[in-house]
Amino acid sequence: MTELDSIPVFVKVAQMGSFTQAARVLGMPNTTVSAKVAQLERSLGITLMQRTTRKLHLTEAGQTYLERCVRALAELEAAESEITSNNGEIRGVLRITSSVDIGHSLLPRLVDRFLDSNPSAEVDLIVTNRMVDLVGEGVDVAIRAGRLKDSSLIAKKFMDSQFGLYASKSYLKEHGTPTIKTLEKFPFIKFTPFKNEPVEIANGSQKMMINLKGPVQVDDLGAVRAMALLGRGIAILPDFVAETDVDNSDLIQVVPEWVMTSGFFSLVYPPQRFVSPKVRAFIDSAE
The missing domain is CATH 3.40.190.290 (D-Maltodextrin-Binding Protein; domain 2)
Incomplete structure (x- = not known):
């Protein structure tokens, strides 16, 4: 039987690329984080991660498992948000990524508008010119310019620009x-x-x-x-x-x-059976 409480720990380690950083974010001792991932691997009977002194790499099975786990956790979070936000209040952390240019200009205005409408929500911004893997890194929504290259994601056009x-x-x-x-x-x-x-x-x-x-x-x-x-x-x-x-x-x-x-910008998010209330609220505030 898989230890379910080990799954979020494994996901965080994979997303951070480091046991130490994951332990810091989770507020756990490094030894506990390492033990939970090892426990998960034993229960599955497979190696999820290859560890070296400098780097951590997911195995092919680990990458597949990570993608499924991220989706499952997103569904659980969406269900929890839907239940707890029946009073209309949006809670939880919304993770958003954009390029540096957008992050220095457009993104702060969108976040400001979102937080004005949803004061109980929190936002974690990843501003980078690296193409972030939304599913693998647990990011809720990205702001992207132009046409979408990854057809597995959902894109909602929200703004024209020139x-x-x-x-x-x-x-x-x-x-x-x-x-x-x-x-x-x-x-x-x-x-x-x-x-x-x-x-x-x-x-x-x-x-x-x-x-x-x-x-x-x-x-x-x-x-x-x-x-x-x-x-x-x-x-x-x-x-x-x-x-x-x-x-x-x-x-x-x-x-x-x-x-x-002229060009255009889209809000991009992973496909889910239910779009979480916080993502829906961000989309609504951006439009």
Whole structure:
């Protein structure tokens, strides 16, 4: 008979990639965590993890078991949340992941809105450019840009976005305000993905290509924004990154009728028989 209380311990060790870190999070002695995983392996009669002095690796059987356990625990949590939230109050920890650019701009606003509506809830944010395994790492929901690559996940589109051209007041005071005809004469802060090819911008049905020239090239949108605020050139930024600076008049959109092709963002979550109330509440607050 499998020791059921060992399963959450195994899942946490697998997600953290470390017995020590899992023990710290669970508030258990390291020896207890190790003993519970060993006990689970004995009861199953299989090796779930390969341990070395430096790293911990799941076996193929361990990976399969982990995915099933994560789903089962999510179902139990959803059932518990549904029962305990009958009074309409959302409780528990919501784990959300996003890229660094989204995590520094859009995500805080979404979380703030969610917590305003659900003051008893807690949030654990994983902000990384690594593609997080939602099931394997026990993450409830991800914010992803563009089309979903993993078709096994559920994606719900919640926001459109587009890139615009932005510059600081100091930059425009020194260099003047560009028109669409003079735009290419102005230095740009080049975002690395756009560095080698002309960029297409559009004004309704009108389209044109512009060449980006300038002394600064950056591979991070947050740094592009920072350089624009310092007056180092015109920046091509998503509207959600520039929004607060525009509202504060720190950045001004130039040739505002011309924008890059729009994109969209989705809330992505693992397939479950029942979507937990906290995930549903986050989706509702984001829309």
